[in-house]
Amino acid sequence: MADFVASNIVKEFQTPAQTLRILDGVSLELDRGQNVAIVGESGSGKSTFLHIIGSLDQATSGTVELLGKNVSELNEGELASHRNANVGFVFQQHHLLPQLSALDNVLVPTLATGKPDSAMIDRAKSLLESVGLADRMTHKPGLLSGGEQQRVAVARALICEPVLLLADEPTGSLDAANADSLGSLLLEVQQESNSILICVTHSGKLAGDFSRTIRLEKGKFV
Template sequence: MVSMPDLVVQRLTKSFPTPAEPLVVLDGVDLRVGPGESLAVVGPSGSGKSTLLAILGALDEPTGGSVTLGGVDPFTLGEREQAAFRAESIGFVFQDHYLLPQCTVLENVLVPLLADGQASGEDADRATELLRRVGLGERLTHRPAQLSGGERQRAAIARALVRDPLLLLADEPTGALDSRNADAVADLLLELQSGRAGMLIAVTHSDAFAARMGRPTHLLDGRLVEGQSVERSPS
């Protein structure tokens, strides 16, 4: 029997009520991603990329369809169990780093582990090693305000990976950076992903970044289309 991929999305829909008729953002998205794969989702602003990522990360509920990650449908879980599942299995990198300004870089990376109580010495060692790998080994005690924009985003990547999540979601991770730092962050994400069994899904406006991912896709008319270059349908 062929094993199922670790992320399975079937006929996913998302709509929002309006005074006239529902606004359909996602319209039957189907997606399968296996261990170690990296997938990019390209689309213009307002196409539903961030909405898709929020649903995959169990931050928002779909209107219809299903999502299973590692055999678990997070939308069948209670609120507490869903939060625990999200903390354990999913990592997030956003366009804005969302680092806590009062905490050091090391403390920020340890934040996801505090859901289980106090971080251990082993946790601190793992966070320190991740920060070394992202080039911040000499910045452990710095505050976010003492870092450059590219350094803050690298710290955010380390934080997202500290639990080695099954699914890493990146929402425009290079969107707020200049071209030099954007290239460096893209390089780093792909380098770190190459040694992981988990999955990476990134949404981006950049066709160049998407082309470097294992599977570039485009979100068009509420559906995912595989391929690097897709013509938009007439409006």
């Protein structure tokens, strides 16, 4: 079995008039070290799929397995632990805490298990160095450019050494130069960490850099 398996994912929303099926039996399998870009029109369900496999949302039916564990069967407490330990998220908006330095923002996910120790602090510093922010560690988000803020977000996503790295329009708010740089960075750190990278994007250029591209159309992969 593959390291990551999403099987027959269905997501429906009930409206007063009808039931809307956003995802219609979507399946995907990936092993560590693999990456895929998911493209499609706005409203096609790309982000919904990402949220389900990242356990931020629940499918109407279908299963998600990571490293042989059926994530769909976990309770709320177990899901929170699973997300923190195994899943890293990079969103279009960086969601950095404005009152914290870049270093402290990277360390935020570690607070779920208590105060970060010296080894974790060293890892956070190393990650910021690896994303080109060695001289920005003490800067708060307001003093960083948009591209730098997204790099902090990438380092934060990697702090707990996730198996599954999910990126939802990570370059959507960046200019062309910063978008190219961030796209290259995501793929570089994914290969270095031997993780699984799944990226939702409208950018054909970014998708073209991935090993594989899938289009989501009318609730199905085509």
